[in-house]
Amino acid sequence: MIPHVSRLLELWRIAAHYRLDTLFPAEELPEKARHVLSLIRLHPAAWSSKERKNPLKLKLALEEMGPLAIKLGQLLSTRRDLIEPEILAQLVLLQDRVKPFDSTIAKTRIQQSLKADIDTLFARFDEQPLAAASIAQVHTAALHDGREVVVKVTRPNIRQQILQDFEILQWLGERLEKRIEAARALHLTEIIQDYRQIILNELDLTLEADNTRRMRHYFTGSSMMYVPEVYMDSYDVMVAERITGVPISEIETFDRLGMDRADLAEKGLTIFFTQVFRDNFFHADMHPGNVFVETINPANPRFIALDCAIMGELSKHDQMTVARMLLAVMNSNFMQLIQIVHQAGWIPPGTDQDALAREMRRTVGPMVSKPMDQLDFAGILVQIMDIARRFRLEIPPQLMLLLKTLVHVEGLGTDLYPQLDIWKLAKPILTEWIKSNANPVKNIKEIGQQIPDLLLGAHDLPSLMIDSLNGLKNQSAWHEKQLRELQTMRLQMEYQQKRSWMFGSIIAILLSIAVISPWYVSVVLIVLASVIAIWRIGK
Template sequence: MKLLAARRLLRILRVVIRYRLDDLLLDLPLPVWLRLSRFLLPWRWLPRGKSELNRGAALRLALQDLGPIFIKFGQLLSTRRDLLPPDIADELAFLQDQVPPFPAEQSIALIEEQLGTSIASAFAHFEVEPLASASVAQVHAARLKTGEEVVVKVVRPGLRPIIRSDLAWLFIIARVAERASADARRLRPVEVVQDYEKTIYDELDLLREAANASQLRRNFEGSELLYVPQIHWDWCRPKVLVMERIYGVPVTDLEVLADQRTNMKLLAERGVEIFFTQVFRDSFFHADMHPGNIFVSTRTPWSPQYIAVDCGIVGSLTPEDQDYLARNLLAFFKRDYRKVAQLHIDSGWVPAETRVNDFEAAIRTVCEPIFEKPLKDISFGQLLLRLFQTARRFNMEVQPQLVLLQKTLLNIEGLGRQLYPELDLWSTAQPYLERWMRERVSPRSLLSNLQSQVEQVPHLATMTRDLLERASQPHAHDPAPPWRERGDHWLLRLIGAGLLLGAASLGLNGHMEAWPSWLLLAGGLYLVLRR
């Protein structure tokens, strides 16, 4: 592993030298000593001609040469035009769907190997020239024998060794950083790289992507918000995916969207609604929402519908994560910084000994300036920097399970900036979150949860009786103990204790004013105290 990482480091250094990426240090807001340190690099003293590439093109080509992990990093950066100079952002945008394709001969050979038949036998028509090429795969247009227009996605050959070497190097960097810096340990870089390792390898399995797309399509079946292409499962393999071909406008093609009189305000708001619907209603969200994967339907521009492709990376949250995020966001919207601080402490994200008042004041200082402003007036770059400083001061830990969610939020923000700069992200999201919180304690939701619990009761009763029988076997000659004779009563009291815990949980989360909380409390007391 270390030898593999060493080879990759040499490759990275060659790319840095070839494209003169050290020259970018002069343009970055780094300390003077760090900017000047580039002159200590040995290749700076070697004769070399003047580069014909501008800095944006040099960075783009360097990321392309370094492979899929670096290309994906460039894709994320391309959505953050508030953080990048325009010339660099424009160049990085080409990484979204204009990565150089691999030879068509390799693509055809891999497709035929995976399908076990020739291209002519599988398709009535197949376009050799790829429609688009990205970091992990490229797609070709085709038509099935049954007449459906489809696209055929095929994984780039030889990716695994490159990814394995990149990850080896990232793991070494992460471990060295953890040993050398307390700030790095707080960010838990090794766990972050482990999560990314799973994500990138999952992308290489197109059957997983097909399953993700089918699930997302089912979640939004008949929705006017989002359309997901149909998967043709008979032609899907681990390295080949065949799905319905869609016709839409790339979400960043603002001129075409304007020409067809697209309702840009509604389009931006629906993007936010789609994100929160996926995260909170379904707990299943598209986690690679860079502009190259998002299109807009041309059918109803006055009521625009998104089209999503490339579901290789998806994320999900536990009910606890969902509840925690929703309460934090609502507290932010209401500027209840004390509740935000207390939620962080209760969840263990910051040490239990943290002074709530100090943490509350720090959060207020960071967040107060962002409210009551349109998105275009908010510097999220500065906000993230100040939040990082606050995190370092209070030893806040980065949660690896939320890394995908954070990445998706950055993508959504970048799209929102381009589509409708006047969008007020907060006022768009707040009503949705409040409605979701109300539905969690609605009679229908409560009855659904109660039904789930009741279904477990017969199983629990059987388990309890089995335990009582086993416990009594060594002393079969002794009279049956009273607690065994009253096994059913103990079971009911156990259920009652569970209801009391549920009521207490709702009370601690601020829902004790709702009637379900009192119902749980009354039922629990009855079962525990009955004779």
């Protein structure tokens, strides 16, 4: 059954009202996409719509559709290489210029959540929002000691809509997995469930506050990135240090201040690899509205990390797998790449690994042989997903968040400095990290650090051994009982088979006699009834 039909009808109405079918020429779209456009035009809202020529119709439609649609727009806003400039200009506005909610509601939520009056909390509170996004909006204020702060407050009444939209996505994901092999290989429904939890976590600003404090700890004293301090937080509100900077998308400002964009792009990528491999805690929502650059020191600017709500972590095994895969790609060693993927358990048995290596060389090879400005990174990722589908590769869901972040990072890096050599920068970082983590001395030290826990656990070892032996004993007794019951059942079945054969033989003889001499029919029937009676008594 289709969930939340009324919500689907509402989304259809919004798409029709803003005439989203007119965004792209129909002849440039796949046939299935044209059917969707036709469906939009069938809604009565499209017949009387005056939004056809509205230059902001996509932005307004995504805003009205809700937080998940805005998130999609934010993701696409980093893809200047894929999106037409007219559409991109609308999507960029979704990074921090979503329609705000009333400041009176914001102040009420702040007072209720922090359990104090606005005048008690702040010496000054600016009612005009500084920025507004999909989940929350931000107001500027000042504490009573003079510190300038930003106050982030979540939008009211959005949780229920988010839950409804994810139920619809889950329903769509289940049907796609049944019909499309690539969706099954990607574990699409698991990805949707993971992302659902991520978005719901974003509604809890205490989690964002904890993430911000953790990242601030990792980059304390760093010359590459600054993380603002958090002063107060609750489920709906977070008060943090106000920073001075500009979004990473303001390239004209960097040029006017004489910043070295190549150096800035390299610094950004170094931060990303540091987060993924050194800290195993990476910012997973890196659209330009969340990544700022300091302007007070143009000769050596730092990045500023904002909105640490969506963060990613990998297991130690996945970290090592990703690092080795990237190094294999950089070295153009595609057979080694396949071996690494095989060791990770992503390749099903019986796969033609030579053919898979050839496909990877054809698809991934250009990534290391061409400059960034000549690559369609998103297109290459689509091809890799197609290879995963055709070879039935199992891609762990936890890596999809990293993949999404890579798309963001590549888009931001290309904007800053198209000629950036991402592989030249990444190779020494990955090589050093692998050497460090494969160092036997370090591994022995880690084992040594675990010795106290092992010794403490040894105290319980005798009782654990006794419990295990008793378990084995009980299990052995249970197996013996099961074996005896199976033997009894086998003997009964053999006995029943013999009786069935004897009964069938008697019936065949009696019927033969009846056919030969009809005078004996009555005798045959009497004997047959007797046999059946004896059979029932025997049972």
